[in-house]
Amino acid sequence: MKIIVAGDGKVGSTLTRLLTAEGHDLTVIDIDSHVLDRSVERYDVMAVQGNSASMKVLQQAGTEDADLLIAVTNADEVNLLCCMTAHGMNRKLHTIARIRTPEYLEQTYMMRDIFALSLTVNPEKRAALEIERLLRYPGFLKRDTFAKGRAEIVELRVENGSAICDRPLHQLSDLLKCRILVCAAVRNGSSVTPDGNFVLRAGDRIFVTAPTDTIATLLKNLGIVTRPVSRVIIFGGGRISYYLAEKLQKSGIRVQIIEPDRERCVKLASLLPKTDVVCGDARDEALLDSEGIDTCDAVVSCTGLDELNMVLSLYAKEHGVPQIITKVGRIETTSVLGTLPIGSIVCPKDLSCTAIVRYVRAMQNQSGAAVTIHSIAEGQAQALEFHVDGSARHCGEPLKDIKIKANTLICSITHGAETIIPNGDSQFNVGDIVVVVTNGDFAPLQFNDIFA
Amino acid sequence: MNYKMIGRFISQILAVEAVFLLPPTMLALLERDFGALHAFLITLAIALALSAGLRLLCRGAKRGFYALEGLFCVGIGWVAMGLVGCLPFCLSGQIPRFIDAFFEIVSGFTTTGASIVPEVERLTRSILYWRSFSHWIGGMGVLVFLLAIVPAGSSGFTMHLMRAESPGPNVGKLVPKMRQTAKILYFMYVFLTVLDFLFLIAGKMSVFDAICTAFGTAGTGGFGVRNDSIAGYSPYLQNVCTVFMLLFGVNFSCYYLIFLRQLRSVFEDEELRLYFGLVVGSTLLIVWNLRGFYSTLGETVRHAAFQVASIITTTGFATTDFDMWPSLSKTILLCLMLIGACAGSTGGGIKCARALLLFKSLRRNIRRTMQPQKVQVVRINERVIDEQIVDNTNSYLAAYVIIMIVSFILISRDGFSTGTNISAVFACFNNIGPGLEQVGPACNYSMYGDFSKLVLIFDMLAGRLEIFPILALFSRGTWISR
Numbered sequence: 032m033k034i035i036v037a038g039d040g041k042v043g044s045t046l047t048r049l050l051t052a053e054g055h056d057l058t059v060i061d062i063d064s065h066v067l068d069r070s071v072e073r074y075d076v077m078a079v080q081g082n083s084a085s086m087k088v089l090q091q092a093g094t095e096d097a098d099l100l101i102a103v104t105n106a107d108e109v110n111l112l113c114c115m116t117a118h119g120m121n122r123k124l125h126t127i128a129r130i131r132t133p134e135y136l137e138q139t140y141m142m143r144d145i146f147a148l149s150l151t152v153n154p155e156k157r158a159a160l161e162i163e164r165l166l167r168y169p170g171f172l173k174r175d176t177f178a179k180g181r182a183e184i185v186e187l188r189v190e191n192g193s194a195i196c197d198r199p200l201h202q203l204s205d206l207l208k209c210r211i212l213v214c215a216a217v218r219n220g221s222s223v224t225p226d227g228n229f230v231l232r233a234g235d236r237i238f239v240t241a242p243t244d245t246i247a248t249l250l251k252n253l254g255i256v257t258r259p260v261s262r263v264i265i266f267g268g269g270r271i272s273y274y275l276a277e278k279l280q281k282s283g284i285r286v287q288i289i290e291p292d293r294e295r296c297v298k299l300a301s302l303l304p305k306t307d308v309v310c311g312d313a314r315d316e317a318l319l320d321s322e323g324i325d326t327c328d329a330v331v332s333c334t335g336l337d338e339l340n341m342v343l344s345l346y347a348k349e350h351g352v353p354q355i356i357t358k359v360g361r362i363e364t365t366s367v368l369g370t371l372p373i374g375s376i377v378c379p380k381d382l383s384c385t386a387i388v389r390y391v392r393a394m395q396n397q398s399g400a401a402v403t404i405h406s407i408a409e410g411q412a413q414a415l416e417f418h419v420d421g422s423a424r425h426c427g428e429p430l431k432d433i434k435i436k437a438n439t440l441i442c443s444i445t446h447g448a449e450t451i452i453p454n455g456d457s458q459f460n461v462g463d464i465v466v467v468v469t470n471g472d473f474a475p476l477q478f479n480d481i482f483a
Numbered sequence: 484m485n486y487k488m489i490g491r492f493i494s495q496i497l498a499v500e501a502v503f504l505l506p507p508t509m510l511a512l513l514e515r516d517f518g519a520l521h522a523f524l525i526t527l528a529i530a531l532a533l534s535a536g537l538r539l540l541c542r543g544a545k546r547g548f549y550a551l552e553g554l555f556c557v558g559i560g561w562v563a564m565g566l567v568g569c570l571p572f573c574l575s576g577q578i579p580r581f582i583d584a585f586f587e588i589v590s591g592f593t594t595t596g597a598s599i600v601p602e603v604e605r606l607t608r609s610i611l612y613w614r615s616f617s618h619w620i621g622g623m624g625v626l627v628f629l630l631a632i633v634p635a636g637s638s639g640f641t642m643h644l645m646r647a648e649s650p651g652p653n654v655g656k657l658v659p660k661m662r663q664t665a666k667i668l669y670f671m672y673v674f675l676t677v678l679d680f681l682f683l684i685a686g687k688m689s690v691f692d693a694i695c696t697a698f699g700t701a702g703t704g705g706f707g708v709r710n711d712s713i714a715g716y717s718p719y720l721q722n723v724c725t726v727f728m729l730l731f732g733v734n735f736s737c738y739y740l741i742f743l744r745q746l747r748s749v750f751e752d753e754e755l756r757l758y759f760g761l762v763v764g765s766t767l768l769i770v771w772n773l774r775g776f777y778s779t780l781g782e783t784v785r786h787a788a789f790q791v792a793s794i795i796t797t798t799g800f801a802t803t804d805f806d807m808w809p810s811l812s813k814t815i816l817l818c819l820m821l822i823g824a825c826a827g828s829t830g831g832g833i834k835c836a837r838a839l840l841l842f843k844s845l846r847r848n849i850r851r852t853m854q855p856q857k858v859q860v861v862r863i864n865e866r867v868i869d870e871q872i873v874d875n876t877n878s879y880l881a882a883y884v885i886i887m888i889v890s891f892i893l894i895s896r897d898g899f900s901t902g903t904n905i906s907a908v909f910a911c912f913n914n915i916g917p918g919l920e921q922v923g924p925a926c927n928y929s930m931y932g933d934f935s936k937l938v939l940i941f942d943m944l945a946g947r948l949e950i951f952p953i954l955a956l957f958s959r960g961t962w963i964s965r
Contacts, residue, residue: 033659056659064869072550072642077659 032056032395033097037083037113038104039066041361042129042154045384046101047074050391053476058092061104084112086120094120099394101387102128103152107135111146118147125149125394127387131270150390157386158333158379159274162356165375166260166279166329168246172236172375175405176243177416178445178464184214184240184407184414186375187253191233194253201227207252210452212240214442214468215412220370222411224438224470234370238407238414240442240466242450260284260328260354266313266343267334268295271358271379273302275331280305287322289313313343324350332373333358344373401476412470414442417478419463424479431455434483438470441481484961488548489556490541492644495629496560497534500567501527503620504613507571511609519609522574530567553643555961557626558952561944564625565589568617577610582933589940591617592625593947594829596705596799596916597907597939599929603710608691611708615695618704621947622731622829623672624648631665647952651826652837652876657739671738672829676701679727686720700727703830705799705916712801712924718785721802725785725792729762732796732824734836753864754836758795758825761835765819766791769812776808787812795819797831799916806923813919820909831914831946833883837876839863844873882950887912890942894935907931912942 032055036043039061047070051057057076060083061067067078081088083104094100100117102110107130114126127150130139139151164174173186189196194206204210215238216225223229231237241249261284265272268290276286280303287307290296300308311318313334324330330347332340337359344357355374362368368376389403401415419426425433430441430453444453445464451457459465467481504527511520565588572584583599590597591614600606606614620628626648630641641661646654656664676697683693695708709715713724737749749755769787770780777783786803793800794816805816823832833841843861850859861868890908895901899921906918907928917924928939945953955961 056663058659072640075641075659075661077656 032099032391033093034058034391035060035089035092035094035097035100035117037061037100037102037110038129039063039070039078040103040105041380042103042383043101044070044073045380046103046387047076049384049388051075053388053391055391058097060088060092082109084109084116086116089113089117089120094124097121097124099125099127099391102126107132111135111139111148115147127152127390129154129383131155133270133273150387152383152386154379154383155270156274157382158271158358158377159278161377161382162271162275162331162333162358163278165356165377166263166284166331166354168250173407175407175414177403177405177414177443177466178450181243181445181448182240182443182450182464182466183243183246184238184405184442184466184468185246185249186407187237187239188372189231189233189235189237193233195231196233198231199227200225200229200231207249209241209245209248209252211245211249212440212442212452213237214240214414214440215408215470217408217411220367222408222470224412224440236408238412238468240452240468242443242452244450262323262327263287263329263331264289264322264324264327264347265331265333266340267332267358268292268299268308269333269335271333272331273299275333276303276306287327289318289322314339319346319350324352327352329354329356330374331356331358333377335360337362341368341371341373345371348372348374401478407468408470412468414466414468417465417467419459419461419465419478421461422479423459423461424482426460427458429456429458435481436469436483439481440468442466442468484555485545485547485552487541487544488546489552489559490537491544492556492626492629493560493563494534494537494541495633496564496625497530497537497567499625499629499632500564500620501530501534503616504530504571507609507613507616510612511607514608516607516609519571519575519577519607522571522576523609523613525574526567526570529570533567548640548643550643550646551955551961553640553647554952554955557644557647557948558944558956560626561592561948561952562956565592565940565944568592568613571610571613575607575610577606582936583929586928586936586940587614588617589943590911590916591615591704591706592621593914593943594618594621594702594704594797594831595911595914595943595946596699597911597922597943598706598916598927599936601927601929603707611695612691614706615698615704615708618702618706619676619698620702622702622704623668627665627668630661631669634662648948649827650831650947650949651734651834652840652879653872654827655736657736667739668735671735672701675727675730675738679723682723682727683720686717686723688716688720696724697727699800700724700798701731701829703728703731703796703798703824703828703914705793707800713789714802718782721785721789724800725789728792728796728798728800729759731798732758732792732828732830734825734827736827737825748864751864754825754839757839758835761819761822762788762791762795765795765815768815769808772809772811772815790816791819794915795822795830795832796824796828797913797915799910801917801924804923804925806919806925817906817909817919820913820915823913833880833913836863837879840868840873840876841880843868844877879950882954883912886942886945886950890938893938894931897930897932897935899930907939908942911939912946914943914946 034055035058036046037060039059051074059070059076060079064080067080071078079092094117102113104110110128114128118124118126126148128148130151131153171185175184200213213225216223217236263286265288268288272288279286289309291312293310296308296310330352332343334340340357344355347355357373357376359376359378401417403416405414407414441453443466444451444459508523511523569584569588572578573581578584586599626644657667658664679700680693680697692708699706713721740749766788770783773783789802790805822838823834824830826834826836847859847861861873887908891904895904902919903921907922910918
């Protein structure tokens with residue numbers, strides 16, 4: 032497909048990486064020619080320098096025969112104008128805009144036809160939703176949902192002294208009294224595809240596939256306390272904090288926001304009546320103690336500085352906070368972050384990119400193409416969801432008779448409302464939803480690609 | 484420095500060269516020219532063995548390919564291509580000395596057309612074919628060819644290769660995908676070459692001559708198959724050559740724009756206007772200067788236009804010994820040598836785009852001294868040119884002048900006249916071929932000593948690859964791993 036990405040910032044360049052890897056023809060627009068130079072050197076794309084909302088620039092970028100425009104400049108207004116202008120030039124064009132100003136959210140939804148928007152993405156809102164989802168099931172570092180919410184891949188850290196520590200994988204199902212599958216593991220920063228004899232060590236991070244309804248059992252048997260979160264401290268009073276606090280206070284969770292800027296505090300306090308907004312510097316130890324960091328159920332670090340977030344999370348860990356969530360905005364070297372005990376990492380940029388890539392895949396609408404792709408184990412493995420249709424080979428054959436490529440694993444099969452973790456006798460049929468995890472460079476974009 | 488990745492590219496370059504060696508091998512077989520056949524077969528074997536060996540050595544290359552790797556890869560790749568490509572010449576005994584053979588093939592690949600062969604007609608046809616074919620390979624660039632056939636994934640590192648190999652101050656893509664861009668370029672290149680060949684055939688040129696001449700024209704190289712270059716052919720054939728030399732000197736992205744029907748932007752292209760303006764202007768001046776030199780006005784115009792086209796596109800064919808022309812005409816030709824063809828064409832020289840940019844930035848700088856407060860930018864085709872590019876172009880010119888002066892001093896040791904030496908450096912560095920006086924169109928480079936030949940080989944490579952890839956080979960920073 033011919034795709035134009037307007038705005039070559041954090042999200043723009045990540046999208047460029049993801050979409051070129053899927054083989055699309057990309058043209059990138061940005062006002063800054065130095066940023067464009069970097070993109071052209073890294074990815075196989077064409078660059079156009081200029082204001083992305085201007086018709087001349089859009090023309091140069093080939094809007095007339097493009098299929099999709101993704102407007103992710105740093106200004107919402109430019110994104111909207113860009114989509115409207117481009118759609119005026121090409122009626123068949125799909126448009127995606129990033130809108131992050133909360134005040135615009137309602138009108139962009141109500142007037143999406145006037146603004147000619149196919150999809151809007153709000154990274155902060157998505158991040159807030161993701162954090163809220165994590166808080167609902169404490170104990171997991173990351174949760175990815177598949178098959179319309181019926182199957183999950185959760186990330187766990189093997190703690191010293193945990194029931195599963197120093198155990199081989201084939202004992203896990205008995206130990207935990209539910210059927211689960213470890214589909215990937217990260218040890219010392221590199222990903223391995225484990226087999227039944229793989230012995231778990233403290234510090235490993237494992238990716239577990241399980242039907243959604245067994246998640247609670249899994250947690251209980253792992254010995255992870257599933258006491259519901261009742262008090263959360265949020266560092267930083269940005270947009271994510273606002274969305275998150277709004278969401279949490281609705282479900283009756285007590286929220287404390289610590290934000291240094293007084294004006295922002297006043298604004299937050301007026302917007303969030305049930306939330307405690309504390310004006311102060313989160314680096315101040317006495318302040319944290321007085322706010323009761325020792326006894327809170329969860330800490331969310333989402334100030335604007337990645338480094339500060341990491342330090343604050345480490346501090347919370349030291350004070351025994353059971354659940355910690357760290358927002359990371361810019362840092363690309365996440366493999367280092369995985370080794371730090373800073374809890375779950377939420378990256379708004381990656382979340383919005385995943386949403387956009389999913390839209391692109393849906394647009395292509397190829398039979399047998401992966402519906403969603405989640406990257407797990409620091410991007411060294413991928414979890415893909417396929418809807419089995421008539422073109423799929425090996426339908427109805429037991430899995431043990433099918434030859435599947437190396438480093439590829441069928442993790443779950445959802446048939447109707449029921450999700451199973453497959454064994455050698457399982458089979459998939461037309462209409463089922465299959466989740467596949469692959470490890471390494473090869474990315475199967477078609478379901479039939481996974482067979483050897 | 485990612486040596487393994489570079490090794491892989493060199494291995495692929497050699498494999499491509501082996502494929503390109505097949506046609507002359509077949510020709511040698513058909514002609515029962517066993518000396519040449521033997522030489523070609525050995526070369527093929529060596530190329531394939533080296534390619535396979537490198538491939539084995541460079542298994543498991545890591546990712547990571549940046550500007551330095553791109554420059555290095557192109558520099559080393561072209562030298563390797565020359566070292567292997569010269570083997571048929573010396574193994575067949577037709578150019579017995581290695582340094583001469585190396586000079587000849589580098590002159591071929593860099594589309595220079597400077598020869599050390601006194602009697603071209605004594606070479607056998609398969610060798611002649613390889614000599615001319617090397618122009619065609621070098622014209623668009625072997626790495627661009629590689630990019631068109633080898634899937635390189637979604638990474639942008641191919642841009643470093645394209646930038647290092649393609650001529651011009653501001654290399655860009657035609658379409659988002661590099662592979663597609665390379666394919667479009669080669670498609671246009673092949674199309675124009677075939678068109679040229681058909682026009683030559685229509686003028687009753689023999690098939691072999693037409694193929695070789697088309698290769699020489701397409702790459703703007705200039706190796707002929709006759710001692711007198713193009714002079715012996717009919718006026719029609721000379722005119723066909725004039726037109727096609729000019730066409731191959733045009734930026735290939737203009738043809739793509741014509742294909743996209745954006746004729747307006749082609750007509751308004753400042754570089755193209757300068758290029759054709761220079762051609763017409765210099766032809767008229769030379770015609771005026773040559774009054775009475777030839778019998779008819781038509782003949783004068785034909786010779787003047789041919790020589791101007793041949794020199795400005797840096798081809799180096801000749802229909803007449805322009806060394807006999809009056810000195811104004813010779814000086815005009817010498818200036819055209821410097822300017823060269825358009826960026827993004829197969830021609831050499833400084834390039835019209837750079838000349839334009841240099842002129843505009845010079846004018847801007849002069850105005851700035853007069854009105855220091857006034858903010859001024861350099862524009863070409865209504866677009867503001869980034870100061871970085873202006874800067875790069877200025878330093879390119881500086882490097883260009885320095886290399887030229889140093890080469891001139893180095894080859895002056897051999898004791899030939901100043902005019903000979905200057906024009907030899909001009910002709911090699913700008914990839915033209917024939918110069919003036921003792922290296923004029925009627926003479927050749929065989930009289931220079933081995934050291935001077937090496938200097939000229941360096942000049943040819945530096946000229947074709949626009950200096951920096953070749954300089955990178957001589958920089959200490961390139962060789963210490965980072």
